[in-house]
Amino acid sequence: MNIYDVSKRAGVSIATVSRVLNGNPNVSEKTRTKVLAIMDELGYTPNVFARGLGLGTMKTIGIMCSDSSDPYLANAIYHLEQQLRGNGYDSLLCCTGSSLENKRSCFELLLSKRVDAIILAGSKFVELIDKDNAYLIEAGKELPIMLVNGFLDAPGIYSTVCNDYGAVYYAVGRLLDSGRRDILYLYTSHSYSGLNKVQGYKNALTDRSLPIRRELIRQCAKDLTAAKELMEDMWNSGLRFDGVMTSDDSLAVGAVKFAHAKGMAIPEDISIIGYNNSILSYCTNPEISSVDTKVKELCITTVDTLMKVFDGGSVPAKTVIAADFIQKQTTNF
Amino acid sequence: MNIYDVSKRAGVSIATVSRVLNGNPNVSEKTRTKVLAIMDELGYTPNVFARGLGLGTMKTIGIMCSDSSDPYLANAIYHLEQQLRGNGYDSLLCCTGSSLENKRSCFELLLSKRVDAIILAGSKFVELIDKDNAYLIEAGKELPIMLVNGFLDAPGIYSTVCNDYGAVYYAVGRLLDSGRRDILYLYTSHSYSGLNKVQGYKNALTDRSLPIRRELIRQCAKDLTAAKELMEDMWNSGLRFDGVMTSDDSLAVGAVKFAHAKGMAIPEDISIIGYNNSILSYCTNPEISSVDTKVKELCITTVDTLMKVFDGGSVPAKTVIAADFIQKQTTNF
DNA sequence: CTTTATTCTGTAAGCGCTTACAAATTGATT
């Protein structure tokens, strides 16, 4: 069942059938409806490979993420896929894990599959593809590259980011203004957004003429138990804090566990703020106040931007989405 | 840059280059290494579209799931993608949501993309594609269909399922044997696995000559709050229970919230058992005892089976994976 | 040094589609 069968049955040439297939306007209304009817009757589906060969594209977008089972990324993937399909594009998914080598090979895989664009979901990408980003910058010349929560200033590379700096600045500011003084900052990685977040933390302090204490800024694996244990270690070594700002909800859950273990009252003895407002922040008791990073909006914007790029429109290299602070039960300001 | 360039540069015909590309043994070692060297030198990547046209396949598997942001499915997708890529296949992802219409159109989309097989992740599929499954059964004649946690007895359709019946039978049995008598069973849907689970619950009772009380078997939206509120309604209307078995961790989290709200001690006043042993079950205090459904193993088996199908080997229509009960803090038997 | 079997390589015909270009049809204008 191919274009020949349709053309024969409809009494036209394959060129005409192809034109109908591609919405070419140079087809009389009469033949168009006729051909469409035949296609329907025969249950004809154009062969995507042949189509791809001719057109050089298969309307497929590559999505790369480190780990699709991370609640935040899982959410992003869902929304990206929905938006892409809504625009007639398919999603080729690649989960890279965290090894640089794997990231590279996934990227090349997608390129070899001739995807029309690549979306890098998650901020841990940019700085890991390679040191000086030469690799990504080169790729950006070949096809559009969309960064979700990452930024790289180069032609063909477009970013949609959340206002992480502002979100943390605000949240930590509220903690400080409500009288907290020793605020621990736990983060998972020094990614693009990670750097912005920590800067928000620092500036919230300095803008209030408060000192930045390096011992209160700590990296931690994205793991409930790791966060809890790190805090216990810190506490047991004499360090004190009455507030915790985190770069991810999972760390905040660990903080709640820490507080429970120590018999501390939340938020009276210790305030805790999560990040991403994922389902995790709703599971604990008390529920964790968290920053809603608007994943859905981020994804919609990313895909919208991509479509504009395809249409040849001029689009901003970077779009910033405003985050929301969601007050739940681990803060009381 | 195409196969011609390579052949010219290597001083051989395109047929020979193609043979090298496809690992055809009818190439002398000398020419093979030479061609490979040239490919490498030129950075040649075969055009997948042309390849697909010639071979009729692009080594791509379609993965369908209702919602990739569900923790369980997100995990499944991750492992499926990893396994598939490890076997040289790409993953085309489609998130269908729950509407039947959407499921159908996703399925047809994947078919039209000429994927080599379709994996349906999540048990809510089989019974929703259509009433009598005629649709799926028909598709199974065209290409392999793999069901993860679903079952349908038809040629070309292969299932990998978790022993849900046994898992629930065991867990509820332990609750009963530890003296609990009024065990609430909350489930999200009457999917294939859903039916098996509830049967496990029932048989655990009847095998102990205990009555099945219909008012203790309740459906509930897969939502923390919904579960909590349902339980409150039941409790407030006078119903009493000292144990809760759920078909999903999210419901169990809701149960923990209910217990907290009522000031009940866990597990002394009420035992709670989750399902899937997802990260949610580790977030609460106390942490929720849960059934580990071995997603990774399930996915590995699914892909292994698929590869065997491709190789033409005879494979069982259904493979069962044993679940594990993970005792944490919401039970004490 | 033939002859024959074996291994290796090249030729050319697709795979199903797109599209430039030419040809045919239609309609408007004189």
Next chain:
DNA sequence: AATCAATTTGTAAGCGCTTACAGAATAAAG
């Protein structure tokens, strides 16, 4: 009725690859 422009259609040449088949080269055997 003849002319020309505009619209619609068909022809045929790719797109880059695979593979059946034929032909060349090599090796084994006489």
